[in-house]
Amino acid sequence: MDTVTRPRILVVGAGFAGVGCVRRLERRLAPNEADLTLVTPTAYQLYLPLLPQVASGVLTPQSIALSLRRSPRYRTRIIPGGAIGVDLRAKVCVIRTITGRIVDEPYDYIVLAPGSVTRTFDIPGLTDNAFGLKTLAEAAYIRDHVISQLDLADASQDPAERASRLQFVVVGGGYAGTETAACLHRLTYNAVRRYPRLDPGLIKWHLIDIAPKLMPELGEKLGSSAQEILRRRGIEISLGVSIEKAGPEEVTFTDGRVVPTRTLIWTAGVVASPLIATLGAETVRGRLAVTPEMSLPGHDGVFALGDAAAVPDLDKGEEGAVCPPTAQHATRQAKLAADNLLAALRGEPQRPYHHRDLGLVVDLGGRDAVSKPLGVELRGLPAQAVARGYHWSALRTNVAKTRVLTNWALNAIAGDDFVRTGFQARKPAKLKDFEYTDAYMSPEEVAAHVARTSRGEV
Numbered sequence: 189m190d191t192v193t194r195p196r197i198l199v200v201g202a203g204f205a206g207v208g209c210v211r212r213l214e215r216r217l218a219p220n221e222a223d224l225t226l227v228t229p230t231a232y233q234l235y236l237p238l239l240p241q242v243a244s245g246v247l248t249p250q251s252i253a254l255s256l257r258r259s260p261r262y263r264t265r266i267i268p269g270g271a272i273g274v275d276l277r278a279k280v281c282v283i284r285t286i287t288g289r290i291v292d293e294p295y296d297y298i299v300l301a302p303g304s305v306t307r308t309f310d311i312p313g314l315t316d317n318a319f320g321l322k323t324l325a326e327a328a329y330i331r332d333h334v335i336s337q338l339d340l341a342d343a344s345q346d347p348a349e350r351a352s353r354l355q356f357v358v359v360g361g362g363y364a365g366t367e368t369a370a371c372l373h374r375l376t377y378n379a380v381r382r383y384p385r386l387d388p389g390l391i392k393w394h395l396i397d398i399a400p401k402l403m404p405e406l407g408e409k410l411g412s413s414a415q416e417i418l419r420r421r422g423i424e425i426s427l428g429v430s431i432e433k434a435g436p437e438e439v440t441f442t443d444g445r446v447v448p449t450r451t452l453i454w455t456a457g458v459v460a461s462p463l464i465a466t467l468g469a470e471t472v473r474g475r476l477a478v479t480p481e482m483s484l485p486g487h488d489g490v491f492a493l494g495d496a497a498a499v500p501d502l503d504k505g506e507e508g509a510v511c512p513p514t515a516q517h518a519t520r521q522a523k524l525a526a527d528n529l530l531a532a533l534r535g536e537p538q539r540p541y542h543h544r545d546l547g548l549v550v551d552l553g554g555r556d557a558v559s560k561p562l563g564v565e566l567r568g569l570p571a572q573a574v575a576r577g578y579h580w581s582a583l584r585t586n587v588a589k590t591r592v593l594t595n596w597a598l599n600a601i602a603g604d605d606f607v608r609t610g611f612q613a614r615k616p617a618k619l620k621d622f623e624y625t626d627a628y629m630s631p632e633e634v635a636a637h638v639a640r641t642s643r644g645e646v
Contacts, residue, residue: 195222195533198281198295200271200463202228202256204515205301205494208522214263216530225265225293227283231256234324235588237515237579240364242327244371244553245604249328251591254584267293271302272627273466273634276487280638284627292641297489297529300476302461304495304513305623306454313434315620318454321368326622330453332608334372335379337450339608342383352448354390357439359431360455361397363550366414368455369395370552373423379606393423394447397456398430406548410558413567417556454619458513460496468631472498472510480540482525491529493521503542516546549575
């Protein structure tokens with residue numbers, strides 16, 4: 189088959205869904221059957237569930253950044269940039285490269301797996317003063333920031349400043365927020381021993397969530413166990429509470445409390461990537477509405493999965509149910525989406541997505557964890573073994589597995605040196621500076637741009 193006439197497959201996103209799909213296609217495509225391209229700003233897959241451990245220094249950033257160029261079947265062209273618009277009629281994806289250049293990438297088949305971004309609300313000062321935890325850079329930056337608060341508090345002669353620097357607020361009672369609060373609390377608890385001028389009693393961590401329960405998916409017993417572990421450590425948990433406004437030196441809760449703090453970490457859920465809005469297609473709570481086969485109705489050759497797609501949950505038994513945005517679903521959907529794309533390419537029947545829930549794991553740091561593998565409730569060391577065993581086995585490369593295992597062992601034996609690595613600059617970087625949610629086009633802008641390009645005006 190002539191190279192020019194080979195079908196062009198474009199995969200958008202290098203998360204669990206995108207990378208899993210690419211790897212499956214690399215294995216199953218015949219050598220000259222199609223050209224495969226991946227769009228991602230970074231040439232690695234980030235293992236998101238372990239970000240709290242990077243933020244707390246248990247793991248190094250490199251250990252959970254899995255290189256995309258280690259595959260023995262590597263055949264994918266990688267475009268270093270982010271997709272900012274898709275014209276479904278013209279079959280063109282508009283990409284902003286990491287240098288800021290705008291390029292158009294035509295395709296015959298496209299897999300949309302751009303993932304999600306941090307969900308924010310119209311809360312005064314939130315995006316200007318809060319940190320998110322969705323990227324490797326954010327995790328590394330938060331670690332530097334937290335340690336710098338201890339350094340600055342230790343050097344300060346002002347009791348009010350010292351108190352505000354030693355209070356920390358985490359918003360979000362899901363897995364990300366709970367693990368973040370637990371891991372960073374351990375970081376400050378262990379670090380304060382190296383600061384003899386600081387009163388450990390001044391260090392206060394607040395975990396708040398608007399929901400009435402912490403991690404309700406775990407069930408009543410395990411959720412209560414996790415809550416008790418955190419409270420026993422000294423973390424103050426407030427449920428049914430959120431943020432009313434956020435300032436650079438204090439945060440106001442919706443129950444009227446004003447907490448002096450320089451650290452607000454926002455992990456209150458995610459929403460689909462803004463790329464989905466550029467398509468002008470039907471959505472379900474912001475996620476692209478797709479069939480059980482993960483194809484977009486009315487558009488041949490368009491597939492979507494992961495956090496950005498509302499994939500029907502046929503196994504839940506409820507009308508209108510969709511799969512939650514978890515790594516477990518994204519990994520499984522990736523394989524089937526690749527198989528269904530190949531089926532479409534070869535004129536074969538496609539299969540709907542089905543799954544069996546493997547359970548949930550929550551690593552609270554140290555020897556504390558709660559897990560529910562296959563419905564079995566575990567606490568303490570058995571839960572910790574299951575949680576870390578699950579994460580370790582889910583890492584895609586042996587190099588990553590070795591690094592993570594080594595980091596865990598070294599941290600358990602030698603502890604942490606609490607070294608800042610230099611990310612804390614004079615100008616602080618907050619939530620709005622990491623996710624670039626304002627970089628996307630509207631559907632009309634995408635169509636106009638593609639039209640101008642086709643006329644040779646761009």
